[in-house]
Amino acid sequence: YDNLVKDMVNIAILGFGTVGSGVYEVVTKNSKVINRKAGMEINIKYVLDLREFPEHEVNKVLTHNIDDILNDDSIQVVVEVMGGVDVPYKFVKGALEKGKHVVTSNKALVAAKGPELLHIEKQKNVNFLFEASVGGGIPILRSMSRSLTADVILEVMGILNGTTNYILTEMTENDLAFDDVLKTAQELGYAEKDPTADVEGYDACRKIAILSSLAYGKTANFEEILTEGITKITKIDICYAKKCKSVIKLVGVSKNNPEGISAFVAPMLLPKNHPLSNVNGSFNAIFVKGNMVGDLMFYGRGAGSLPTASAVVSDVIAAARHKHLHVDVDWTAEKMEILSNDHMKVKALVRIAGGEAEQKKALAVFKNGEIITIDEAKDEFAVITGIETEKTLSEKIEQLSKDMEVRNRIRMEASE
Ligand code: HSE
Numbered sequence: 412y413d414n415l416v417k418d419m420v421n422i423a424i425l426g427f428g429t430v431g432s433g434v435y436e437v438v439t440k441n442s443k444v445i446n447r448k449a450g451m452e453i454n455i456k457y458v459l460d461l462r463e464f465p466e467h468e469v470n471k472v473l474t475h476n477i478d479d480i481l482n483d484d485s486i487q488v489v490v491e492v493m494g495g496v497d498v499p500y501k502f503v504k505g506a507l508e509k510g511k512h513v514v515t516s517n518k519a520l521v522a523a524k525g526p527e528l529l530h531i532e533k534q535k536n537v538n539f540l541f542e543a544s545v546g547g548g549i550p551i552l553r554s555m556s557r558s559l560t561a562d563v564i565l566e567v568m569g570i571l572n573g574t575t576n577y578i579l580t581e582m583t584e585n586d587l588a589f590d591d592v593l594k595t596a597q598e599l600g601y602a603e604k605d606p607t608a609d610v611e612g613y614d615a616c617r618k619i620a621i622l623s624s625l626a627y628g629k630t631a632n633f634e635e636i637l638t639e640g641i642t643k644i645t646k647i648d649i650c651y652a653k654k655c656k657s658v659i660k661l662v663g664v665s666k667n668n669p670e671g672i673s674a675f676v677a678p679m680l681l682p683k684n685h686p687l688s689n690v691n692g693s694f695n696a697i698f699v700k701g702n703m704v705g706d707l708m709f710y711g712r713g714a715g716s717l718p719t720a721s722a723v724v725s726d727v728i729a730a731a732r733h734k735h736l737h738v739d740v741d742w743t744a745e746k747m748e749i750l751s752n753d754h755m756k757v758k759a760l761v762r763i764a765g766g767e768a769e770q771k772k773a774l775a776v777f778k779n780g781e782i783i784t785i786d787e788a789k790d791e792f793a794v795i796t797g798i799e800t801e802k803t804l805s806e807k808i809e810q811l812s813k814d815m816e817v818r819n820r821i822r823m824e825a826s827e
Contacts, residue, residue, distance in 0.1 A: 418451035420731045423480040425502055426493035427460040427469060430516050430543070433720030434490055435469055438727075445724060449731040453724075456486060481505050488730045490723060491515040500524050507531045507539060512730035516543035516723050522617035526630045526744035536737045540726035545571065545618045546695050548718030549711040550725070555625045555699070556740050562701030564626040568664045571618040571676075573693035573714035574602045574609035575641050575661045579678075580691040582649050583658060589644060601693060611640035612661060612676040619663030622697070623674055625740070627667060629747035637675040637752045637801075644678055648819055650787045651760055652680055655795070658688045659821065671750040680760055680823045753802035758823040761808060764791045764816040772815065776807050791818060798825045 422438075424431050438445060438453055446452050457474050464470050480486055481502075489506040491513060493499050499520050503513050508531060515521065521528075521541045532539040542552045546569070555564075570576050574596065581592040593610070596602035608614045620633035641661050652659045657680040665674040681688045686708055690696040695713025700706050712718035729738075760783075763773055770782050770792055779797030796804065808817055 419454055420449070420451050420487050420734060421454050421456040421483075421485045422488040422490060422727060423457040423459065423483075423486050424455060424490045424492065425459045425477070425480075425499070426491070427458050427462070427464065427473075428492065428494070429716045430492040430719045430723065431458065431460070431490075432469075433716035434492060434723050434727075437717065437720045437724045441724075445728060449728045451731055453727060453731060456483070477502055477505070481509055481511075486511060487734055488512045488514060488727055490727060491517060491520070492723065493517070494519075496520050496523055503528060503539075504531065507535055507537060510535050510537055512537045512540070512734065514540045514543075514723055514726040514730060516541070516719050518544040518614065518617045518621060520544075522620045522633045525621065525624065525742065529740060529742055530744065533737060533739065538730050538733055538738055540729060541621075542726050543719045543722035545621050546697055546709065546711070547573070547713040547715060548721045549695060549697065549709045549713065550722065551622070551697050551709045552625060553725075553729075554707075554709065555622065556742075559699065559701055559704065559707075560741075562703045564667060564699065565702055566664070566666050566700040567619070567622045567626050567697065568662055568687070569619070569622070569697035570660055570687055570690050570695050571615040571663045571697070571713065572609055572612075572661060573695060573712075574606065575612075575615070576690065576695070576713075577601055577693045578610070579641060579644070579659055579661065582644070582646065583652070584691075586646065586649075588646055589642065610642050612638045613640075615661060615663045615676045619665050619674055619676055622663070623665040623672065623747065624742045626665065626699075627672060627747060628741045629743055629745045631665075631672075631674065631747045631749065635749045637677070637755075639675075639677040641678050643819060644821075645819070647762070647785070647788050648821060650785045651762070651783065651793050651821075654783055654785050655680060655682075655760070657682050657823075660687055660690075662687065668750070670754075671748055673750045673752070673755050675752065675755065677822055680821050682824075685824070753800060755801045756798055756825045757801055757804055758798055758825045759796050759804055760793050760821045760823060761796060761811075762791055762793045762818040762820070763811065764818060766792075769815050773811060776811055795823070
C-alpha cells in the first residue's frame with residue numbers, strides 16, 4: 412500500500428472543538444487507510460484555534476492567526492469546523508479565493524452562503540465540500556449529488572437533528588417531561604448549553620434547505636420554510652401518540668409536488684410502522700424517494716465528534732484526489748419557489764379541553780374528524796382531523812378557539 416502513497420497534501424483545520432478534534436483523531440488513527448484511499452499523504456500542517464492545548468500534541472501545529480494558513484501556498488485543503496456564520500464565511504471565502512479546496516461541517520454557513528461559495532469554487536477550479544453538514548456521518552449529500560443523478564427526486568423526509576430525537580425518544584420511552592430530559596441531555600453533553608437552534612427546529616430547517624437545494628438544483632431559502640420545534644410537546648401529547656400507535660418525531664420534509672415544491676420542519680405523529688419511527692436516540696435517518704429508484708433510506712449517527720469527522724475526512728480525501736479538478740454540484744443560485752404553506756395538505760391531532768358538548772362542537776367543525784380520549788387527561792379529548800389544507804386547519808382551530816381551549820395541534824401524515 413505504501414508504494415501507492417507518493418504525493419502529499421497539506422491541510423489546515425479551523426477550529427479544535429468537538430468536530431475539529433475528531434478530524435485530528437480520524438486523520439491520525441486511520442492514516443494508513445486514508446493515505447491509501449487518497450493516493451497521497453494527508454498532513455495536518457496547521458490547526459487554528461484561539462485556545463492553547465499544552466497537554467495535546469496538536470499544540471505543535473497550533474496557530475492563532477488565519478493569515479498563517481491563507482498565505483501559505485503549500486496548504487491545499489482548508490477544513491472549517493468552527494461553527495457560526497460570519498467569521499467562517501470570511502475564512503472560507505478567503506481560502507477559496509486563494510485557490511484552496513474547502514471542506515466544512517457547518518450547515519448554517521452552507522444554508523446561508525452555499526450558492527455564493529459554490530460559485531467561487533467553480534471560478535477558482537477548486538472544490539467546496541460539505542458532506543458533514545447534514546446527517547453527520549451519514550453519506551447522504553454525496554449520494555444525492557453523485558449517485559442519485561438518474562432520478563427526479565420526489566421527496567426527502569428526515570430526522571435531521573440528534574438532540575431533539577434523543578429528547579423525544581427519552582420522553583416516549585421513559586415517560587419524562589421535555590424540560591427534565593433537556594436538562595439531563597445538557598448535563599451529559601448531548602445538548603448544547605444554548606439549545607435553541609436544536610429544540611426550535613432551526614438546525615433541522617437549514618438541513619432540509621440544503622437537502623432540497625441538492626435534490627432540486629435550485630437554492631432553497633431556509634427563511635421561507637415553515638419551522639416548528641419540539642418545545643410545546645408534553646407528556647400528554649406522548650400519551651395520545653401511544654394511543655394512536657404512533658410516535659412523535661421532529662421531521663424535515665420537502666416534496667416535489669406537480670404544483671411545486673413544499674417544505675417544512677415540525678413535530679409529526681408517525682405510525683409505528685413508518686420507516687422513520689424506529690430511528691431512536693441521537694440517530695438520524697433520511698428517507699429519499701426517486702421517480703426511478705423508488706424508496707431509499709439512509710441511517711446513522713447524525714452528530715458527535717467521530718461520526719461527523721468521518722464525513723469531513725472523506726471530503727478531505729475527495730479534495731485530495733481531485734486536487735487539480737473541480738467537480739460540479741447541481742446546485743444553482745436560482746431561487747427555488749417554495750409553495751405557500753396555505754395549500755399544504757395535512758391531517759392533525761387537535762387537543763381540546765372539555766367533554767361531550769365540546770366534542771359535538773368540534774365534530775361540527777371537523778366533519779370527518781374522529782374523537783379519541785386518554786386516561787391520563789380526563790378533562791380533554793383530541794380530534795383526529797380529516798385531510799385539510801394548512802390554511803383551513805388553522806382557520807378551523809381559530810374558530811374553535813373562540814369558545815373552547817385548544818391545547819395543542821400535532822400534524823400527521825396526510826398521504827392516504
Ligand atoms: N446539534 C446537531 C444535532 C448537531 O443535534 O443534530 C449535528 O448537526
